Amino acid sequence: MGIAVLLKQVPDTTAKITVSGGRVDEAAVSKWSFSPYDEYALESALQIKEAGGGDLIAVTCGPARAAKMLTDAAAVGADALVHILVDDLGALDTTQVQAILAAAVKHIGADVVFCGKQAADTNAGSTGPGVAHLLDASCVTMVSEVAADGDSFTAIRASAGGNERVAVSSPCVFAFDKGTTELRRPNVRGIMMAKKKIIETMTPADLGVDTGSSSVSIDTHSPPPEKPPGQKFEGAESVATVVGKLRDEANVI
Amino acid sequence: MAYEALDFYDVDSLLTDEERMIRDAVRDWVDENVIPNIEKACRDEVFPDQWRVDLGEMGVLGAPLEGYGCPGLSYIAYGLICQELERGDSGVRSFASVQGSLAMYPIWDFGSEEQKNHYLPKMHAGEWVGCFGLTEPDYGSNPGDMITRAEDKGDHYLLNGAKMWITNGTIADLAIVWAKLDGVIRGFIVEKEDPGFTAPEMTGKHSLKASVTSELVFQDCRIPKDRILPGVEGLKGPFSCLNNARYGISWGAVGAAQSCFNSAREYALSRIQFDHPIASYQLVQNKLSWMLREITKGQLLAFHLGKKKDDGTWTPEQISLAKMNNVDMALEIARMARDIHGANGILDEYPIMRHMANLESVKTYEGTHDIHNLIIGRHITGIQAFTREP
Amino acid sequence: MDVTVIAEASGGGLHPVTAQLVGAASSIGGISTVLCAGGVGVTEAASIAGVTKVISVEGDCFGSFDGGAWAEALNSVARGDVIMAAATASGREIAATMAAMRGIPIVQDATALGIASGILVTRPIYSGKAIETSTVQWPCAITLRANAFDAAGGGGNADVSTVNQSADVAVAVKEAIAKASERLDVTEADIIISGGRGMGDPANFSHLYEVADMIGAAVGASRAAVDTWDEIPHSMQVGQTGKTVTPSLYIAVGISGAIQHLAGMRTSKYIVAINKDPDAPIFGVADYGIVATWEEALPALKDELGKL
Numbered sequence: 001m002g003i004a005v006l007l008k009q010v011p012d013t014t015a016k017i018t019v020s021g022g023r024v025d026e027a028a029v030s031k032w033s034f035s036p037y038d039e040y041a042l043e044s045a046l047q048i049k050e051a052g053g054g055d056l057i058a059v060t061c062g063p064a065r066a067a068k069m070l071t072d073a074a075a076v077g078a079d080a081l082v083h084i085l086v087d088d089l090g091a092l093d094t095t096q097v098q099a100i101l102a103a104a105v106k107h108i109g110a111d112v113v114f115c116g117k118q119a120a121d122t123n124a125g126s127t128g129p130g131v132a133h134l135l136d137a138s139c140v141t142m143v144s145e146v147a148a149d150g151d152s153f154t155a156i157r158a159s160a161g162g163n164e165r166v167a168v169s170s171p172c173v174f175a176f177d178k179g180t181t182e183l184r185r186p187n188v189r190g191i192m193m194a195k196k197k198i199i200e201t202m203t204p205a206d207l208g209v210d211t212g213s214s215s216v217s218i219d220t221h222s223p224p225p226e227k228p229p230g231q232k233f234e235g236a237e238s239v240a241t242v243v244g245k246l247r248d249e250a251n252v253i
Numbered sequence: 254m255a256y257e258a259l260d261f262y263d264v265d266s267l268l269t270d271e272e273r274m275i276r277d278a279v280r281d282w283v284d285e286n287v288i289p290n291i292e293k294a295c296r297d298e299v300f301p302d303q304w305r306v307d308l309g310e311m312g313v314l315g316a317p318l319e320g321y322g323c324p325g326l327s328y329i330a331y332g333l334i335c336q337e338l339e340r341g342d343s344g345v346r347s348f349a350s351v352q353g354s355l356a357m358y359p360i361w362d363f364g365s366e367e368q369k370n371h372y373l374p375k376m377h378a379g380e381w382v383g384c385f386g387l388t389e390p391d392y393g394s395n396p397g398d399m400i401t402r403a404e405d406k407g408d409h410y411l412l413n414g415a416k417m418w419i420t421n422g423t424i425a426d427l428a429i430v431w432a433k434l435d436g437v438i439r440g441f442i443v444e445k446e447d448p449g450f451t452a453p454e455m456t457g458k459h460s461l462k463a464s465v466t467s468e469l470v471f472q473d474c475r476i477p478k479d480r481i482l483p484g485v486e487g488l489k490g491p492f493s494c495l496n497n498a499r500y501g502i503s504w505g506a507v508g509a510a511q512s513c514f515n516s517a518r519e520y521a522l523s524r525i526q527f528d529h530p531i532a533s534y535q536l537v538q539n540k541l542s543w544m545l546r547e548i549t550k551g552q553l554l555a556f557h558l559g560k561k562k563d564d565g566t567w568t569p570e571q572i573s574l575a576k577m578n579n580v581d582m583a584l585e586i587a588r589m590a591r592d593i594h595g596a597n598g599i600l601d602e603y604p605i606m607r608h609m610a611n612l613e614s615v616k617t618y619e620g621t622h623d624i625h626n627l628i629i630g631r632h633i634t635g636i637q638a639f640t641r642e643p
Numbered sequence: 644m645d646v647t648v649i650a651e652a653s654g655g656g657l658h659p660v661t662a663q664l665v666g667a668a669s670s671i672g673g674i675s676t677v678l679c680a681g682g683v684g685v686t687e688a689a690s691i692a693g694v695t696k697v698i699s700v701e702g703d704c705f706g707s708f709d710g711g712a713w714a715e716a717l718n719s720v721a722r723g724d725v726i727m728a729a730a731t732a733s734g735r736e737i738a739a740t741m742a743a744m745r746g747i748p749i750v751q752d753a754t755a756l757g758i759a760s761g762i763l764v765t766r767p768i769y770s771g772k773a774i775e776t777s778t779v780q781w782p783c784a785i786t787l788r789a790n791a792f793d794a795a796g797g798g799g800n801a802d803v804s805t806v807n808q809s810a811d812v813a814v815a816v817k818e819a820i821a822k823a824s825e826r827l828d829v830t831e832a833d834i835i836i837s838g839g840r841g842m843g844d845p846a847n848f849s850h851l852y853e854v855a856d857m858i859g860a861a862v863g864a865s866r867a868a869v870d871t872w873d874e875i876p877h878s879m880q881v882g883q884t885g886k887t888v889t890p891s892l893y894i895a896v897g898i899s900g901a902i903q904h905l906a907g908m909r910t911s912k913y914i915v916a917i918n919k920d921p922d923a924p925i926f927g928v929a930d931y932g933i934v935a936t937w938e939e940a941l942p943a944l945k946d947e948l949g950k951l
Contacts, residue, residue, distance in 0.1 A: 017772040024773050030257070068270065075274060093748035094739070118735075121769055124751035125732075126739035129710055133743035138813035139711050141736050154817065158732065159708070162822035167815045178831070185281060188312030188324045191274045215748045215780040219763070222774045227913070232921075232932040236939035242915060242931045243947035250913045250930070251790070252834070252892040253858055253951065292884065523902050523909065525927065602866075602883045602903050 001054035001170075002110035005045045005078070006101055006131070008035045009062055009069040010121045022220040034069060037116025040179030044146050045114040046077045047181070052148045055079045057108050061100050063087050067199055074194035075186035081199040082108060084207065093216040094126045096209060101127065102134035103207035111170040112153070117141055117177050128175030137171035145180050156180075256284055258340070258511045261549045264556050268329065275313075275326065276333035280340075282307060287341035292601045294463040298456070300348060300424070301463075308349060309379015315357035317497075321373035323357075328562035332504035332555055339505030340512045343611035344464030346505040351420045352376065354497035356383025359429050359440055362493060363484030368442065372427065381426040384452075386416035386443075386469045387491045393418075394624050394639075397488055401432040401471065403441060409478060410434070410441060412449070412471040418618065422452040422467025429482075430469065431491050440482035440490050449474030460614040462607075496572050499619050500562060503555045503575035506583035506615065507548060509608045513583075513590035514544045516603055520594050531593070540589050547582040554578060570632040577625035584612040644781060646673035647723030648694075649741075650684050651734055657684030660729040660787070662691050662794035667787055668727055669693040669795060671758045675727075678717050680737075681705030682805070689801040696802045702809025707816045708733060714740035715810035723782075725762070730786035742784040749784035750777065754791040771891075771912070826852075829881055832861030834892045835908075837881055839865040841897020841918060842937060845874035850941045851896060857948045863888070865898045882907035896937050900925025917941075 011017060012031040017024055034042070042058070049056045058073035060066045061084040070081040084100050086092065092100075105113055113135070118125035125141075132139035142158035152169040158177060186194070204211045228249065233242060246253050258280075265273065286307060294301055308314055312324055313334045319325035331353075339346035357376050360368055375381040392399045401414025412432055422428065428443045428450075443450055455466045482490070518541060521532035531537050558575045561567040587609035591598035598605050616622050624639070631637045646668040651658040661677070661684065668675045674695055677688040682699040689697045698720055704712040710733065718741045726741055728734035730752040742749035750764045757763035761778040764785060768775045779785070829835050838851050848862065855862045863886075864879040881888055883903035893911035898904060900916070900923055908914070909928060916929035919936045926932040933940055 011769065013770070017769045019773055024769070071270065072274065094742065094750075095746055095748050098743060117732075118751075122751070123768065123770060124749075125735040126742070126749050126751060129714075129736045129739040130743035130749075132711065133714075133740050139736070139740070140814050141710060142732050156820065159816075159819065161819060163820040165817045165820060167817050168813060172813075185311070186274065186278050187310060188275060188278075188316070188326065191271055191278065192324060194274075195271050215783065216750060216777050219776045219778055221768070222776075224767070224771060224774060227930060230926070230928075230930050230932065232926055232929075232934065234934050236933070236935040236943045238933055238935070239940055239943035240947050242933055243944065243951070245931060246892065246913070246915070247790070247951065250892070252913050253948070519906065520902070523905055525924075597902065 001052065001112065002108060003045050003049055003054055003056045004105045004108055004110035004113045005038075005042050005056060005058050005073070006113060006115035006127065007038045007042065007058055007060045007069060007073060008116070008119045008121075009033070009060060009066040010035045010119060013120055019221050019223045022222070024221045032065060032069070034072065034183070035116050035119045035121070037118060037120075037176050037178070039183035040181075041114040041116050041174065041176040042073060042076070043181050043183040044174070044176065044179055046184070048146060048148055049077070057082060057110060059101065059104050059108070060084070061086055061097060061104070062089055070199050071194050071197065072186070074197040075190040076184050077190065081197055083199050083201045085201055085203055086211070090218050091214055092211055093214040094130060096204075096211055096214060098127060098130035098134055099209045100204050100207060102131050103209055105131070105135060107207060113137070113173040114146075115173065115175055117175045125175070128173050132173035135171055135173070137173050138168045139173045139175065140166060140168055141175040142177045143174045143179075144177055146174050256280060256340070256515075259514055259545060259548055260552070261545055262553060264552050267556060268333070272327065272330045272333060275330050276337060278311065279313060279334050279337040282311060283337050283341040283345075287345055291342050291463060291604075292607070295342070295601065295607055296462075298458070298462045300344065300465050304345060305348070305379050305382060309377070312377070314349060314379055315353040315361070315373065315377045318353070318357060318361045318373070321361070321369050322377045323373060327559070328500065329556065329559040331501060332559045335501040335505040336508035338508070340508035342463055342607065343505065343509060343615050344461045346501070346508070347420045347461060347464050350498045350501050350505075351385055352383055354501060355385035355494045356427070356429050358497055359482060359490065359494050360442070363440060363482040363490060365479070365483055367479070368482070372442070382421055382424050384419050384421040384425040384428045384467070384469070385491075385494065386419055386428050386430040388416060388418050390415060390417045394621055396431070396491065397438070399431065399433065399438070401430070403432040403434045403439065405434065409475045410481065412441065412443065412474040412476065414471050416469040418455070419452070419467045419469050421465055422469055423454040423465050425452065428452070428469055430471070437486050438488055438490065439486060441476060442480040442482070443469075443471070443474065443476055447474055447476050460610040492569070495619055496569055499572050499576040500558060502615060502619055503551075503558060503572070503579045506579035506612070507551045507555055509612060510544070510548050510551065510583040510586045512604055513587045513608055514541070514548060516605060517541060517544065517590040517593040520597070520603070524595070537593060540593060544586045544589060547586060551579040551582050570628055573620065573625035573628040576619065577622055577629075580612060580616050581622060584609065584616055587612055644671075644673050644725055645723040646675045646725045646727055647721040648675045648677045649717060649726065649728035649734060649737055650677050650679045650688055651729040651731060652680070652683040655683065657687040658729065659794065660731070660789040661688060663789065663792040664727050664729060664787055665691045665693050666795035667756050667792040668725070670792075671756050671762060673725060676723060677801070678721060680713055680717060685803060689803050690797050690799050691801070692796045692799040694799050694801040696804070699803065699805040700808050701805060702807055704809045704812050707812075709812045709814040710736035710740055711814070712810040712812045713737055714744065716808045717741065718744050719808055720806050725781050726784040728784070728786045730788045735786050738784045738786050745782065747782045747784055748779065749786070750779055751786045753785050753787045756785070756787075756792075826855075827859070827861035829861045829863040829879065829888050830886050832859075833890050834858055834860035834894075835863050835881070835888055835890045835911075836860050836894040836896065837863035837865065837898060837908075838868055838896050839898030840867040840871055841899070842868065843897075845872040847937070848875065850937070854894075854941065854944055854948065857945065865904050895925050895929070896941065898925055899923045900928065
């Protein structure tokens with residue numbers, strides 16, 4: 001069984017994000033990491049592979065710096081690494097990114113795809129369902145756990161009342177929310193062996209995907225609006241005012 | 254918040270990807286396992302056994318050794334492991350130093366093939382814990398005059414004597430014991446079940462409280478003949494081990510200093526007095542600036558020494574310099590950090606005084622500050638100034 | 644431009660965000676057709692101002708959620724140049740699947756829309772650490788964040804039709820699993836309400852739990868509370884020796900704001916402090932400070948939150 005895990009390299013969630021010249025300054029990002037939901041997907045995929053055999057192929061679409069993330073995936077057990085080189089992901093729209101990833105999965109010949117429910121930079125969530133459609137595969141989102149069940153799978157996903165167990169057959173895509181197990185830590189042996197893993201690098205053109213003519217163009221990035229200075233109110237009567245401000249000024253409720 | 258280490262001259266850029274990945278794996282482990290539990294371990298005076306298991310699983314014990322299941326990592330990687338462990342606590346790094354540099358290393362360098370195959374893989378896995386018995390109650394800086402002796406009884410050796418200040422002793426499965434056989438210092442592997450051997454724990458410590466410190470007592474302790482380390486005679490044996498451990502300590506001290514610096518900086522930015530954060534006052538900035546200067550110098554010293562360890566061009570005197578300098582600056586930084594934290598600095602809410610107390614031990618063990626100083630003095634002048642006799 | 648609005652359901656009726664989707668569509672000159680999956684909320688949808696048509700899409704596949712099947716069924720009757728849905732879990736999935744089916748791009752979680760040489764979409768990125776504006780050519784799909792757009796008013800009288808359209812279900816629901824009644828951990832929550840020694844008694848934390856349940860928050864505590872009361876476990880502690888948290892909203896109740904506590908929550912996006920002592924240090928970091936006893940402030944807070 002071939003398991004493809006779609007991974008995206010993003011600024012570490014603790015890293016400061018600065019805007020310079022109308023764009024987020026990537027050069028100023030102090031640390032790059034796996035997108036957090038992708039980690040849960042990777043851990044679950046590793047457990048599936050360990051239980052039932054098969055090859056786990058880590059796939060990323062991104063610039064040269066993303067290769068390091070693939071090595072990190074190898075250090076925890078990915079068998080093969082595929083890097084589709086795209087210098088500026090921001091210049092592509094979802095149809096293009098999904099076409100690239102779907103073509104990569106087909107190239108690998110994987111029947112099952114694991115990915116995060118949304119990436120920590122775009123916070124979008126389009127990739128899982130979009131890639132599933134292009135692969136003519138079923139899609140389960142908001143997943144916290146997956147188990148193999150003979151030739152099929154069961155998954156636990158969020159539901160209105162809590163969680164529910166669902167059944168699905170391959171080909172299928174699992175888009176992970178917070179999983180039940182954190183991504184394992186690499187050990188020295190894993191890190192040493194990862195050094196030797198060759199990354200298969202290709203371009204979108206190699207996969208037959210045209211990256212010109214995106215329908216979405218970024219106009220500008222800006223920092224979030226400045227918070228107003230702290231305000232102090234007297235008495236419980238002011239609670240109504242504060243709640244209103246939390247909703248309208250701060251937009252946190 | 255993930256830990257960010259002070260790295261003013263960007264030593265990070267000098268590391269290989271592999272070294273960085275190993276450092277990050279240990280860093281994450283310390284964040285998740287040591288930092289949240291160390292204050293309790295310190296108060297309870299316990300070394301949590303789970304850490305032995307975790308370190309074994311991570312594969313960091315005996316890091317620079319080649320073969321016998323060991324990873325043969327660069328000395329830079331070994332240094333980084335020590336730095337991250339000691340950023341958590343000197344006691345955790347002591348466990349790893351003793352296991353790798355003082356117990357596994359002598360078997361690896363001076364042991365027979367049978368001994369290497371028998372002990373090293375399990376020690377690397379953290380399954381068997383080792384310790385190093387050189388220091389005695391009356392022989393610390395002067396190990397050459399030790400009185401623990403071994404007698405050849407034909408089909409066994411008989412050991413008599415006592416060792417003191419032995420990290421891991423009480424939890425160890427085996428001890429590398431240096432004793433005089435016919436007046437010549439030799440290394441012996443003593444296992445915990447050997448008759449006549451006990452390893453009582455030393456209690457009442459104000460320092461390295463989350464580490465096990467023990468006495469090793471030999472009263473007509475019988476060990477089989479095949480337990481002698483065949484490959485070395487004299488002080489050269491223990492000193493080779495100590496050189497490796499001292500090298501690791503030069504990195505570890507940087508880690509402890511970085512931890513104190515981070516805490517002091519964060520505290521100074523948060524603590525408001527006379528309506529301003531104390532970080533805005535000149536005397537506080539002076540202290541923080543000094544800390545940054547010393548940490549940066551210490552990092553570069555340790556890194557360059559690591560490169561020399563890796564290419565074989567190092568000398569023991571160079572190791573003495575790094576150990577002495579870095580522990581000294583770390584202890585001074587811990588004290589300065591305590592001062593910046595004010596009264597809060599005495600609480601175990603902050604790691605400061607724990608590091609400070611630990612570093613007092615680190616300053617003394619593995620060669621005292623003064624001894625390393627005299628090693629440098631002898632190097633400069635050609636004249637030894639350790640003893641009154643020439 | 645014709646906009647197909649995917650209605651968002653909630654508790655057997657229409658979720659208020661649906662009217663916001665219509666309002667947003669109208670604001671950029673869109674004419675809305677609302678699709679109601681499984682026939683939910685049809686009458687309400689028809690009364691939203693600015694909606695010309697409501698299509699009730701009914702079929703077996705709507706018995707349980709299967710994003711792929713729902714998208715397929717809805718897609719077969721969707722005619723708009725722009726597909727709009729709520730940026731909820733199901734909305735995102737359905738819209739993204741429909742976009743892939745139609746070969747059109749999708750932009751998610753918009754907080755503002757405009758019209759220029761295409762549709763101007765403003766959205767938060769990097770979990771809100773930056774804002775992105777893009778120009779999107781239609782046909783396209785957009786999901787909108789709830790409560791970011793003004794809802795269209797009522798009084799509409801849209802044409803309603805029903806279509807029987809199902810699709811093959813690939814995801815079969817086997818059993819419901821009630822979430823373990825464990826409370827959200829402080830490190831996982833986007834909103835935290837914490838109590839300090841000022842709460843007076845650990846039993847009074849029940850008020851904090853009530854507020855937490857209303858807004859999906861986790862409940863935390865200061866070290867003073869944890870040390871004083873066995874009932875308040877260390878796992879709830881926020882601070883130097885507890886957990887460090889960075890929620891969007893941190894509400895500190897009866898917490899003085901000692902430096903050790905601040906160390907654990909100082910970088911929260913917004914901080915609200917409720918304390919009877921006007922000189923409590925917590926007010927130095929609070930965005931919104933309320934000088935009042937918790938006994939008076941918390942019931943008022945519950946009231947106000949209930950009205951939202």
